Amino acid sequence: MPTCPAxxxxxxxxxxxxxxxxxxxxxxxxxxxxxxxLPGRAAFDTAGAPSFW
Structure with missing residues (x-):
């Protein structure tokens, strides 16, 4: 994943x-x-994800 300046x-x-x-x-x-x-992450599976997303 490329670096993000933010x-x-x-x-x-x-x-x-x-x-x-x-x-x-x-x-x-x-x-x-x-x-x-932030730790880099790309998630496609909502299992276990908080509902506010």
């Missing part, structure tokens, strides 16, 4: 159909974290 970057992507309705599930397609103060 202290941290968090990008979360959702499908349009999921984002249209409230849900108590994480439901993201991609959760990407990078930056000098």
């Amino acid at each position: 202290a941290g970057l968090d990008l979360v992507i959702y499908a349009v159909d999921f984002a249209r309705a409230p849900s108590g599930e994480a439901g993201y397609l991609l959760d990407l974290k990078t930056g000098a103060q």
Whole structure:
């Protein structure tokens, strides 16, 4: 993963159909974290993810 000049970057992507309705599930397609103060991560599986995503 290339370096990020920011202290941290968090990008979360959702499908349009999921984002249209409230849900108590994480439901993201991609959760990407990078930056000098965040551990690098690319997650595609919402199992065990906090519901606020």
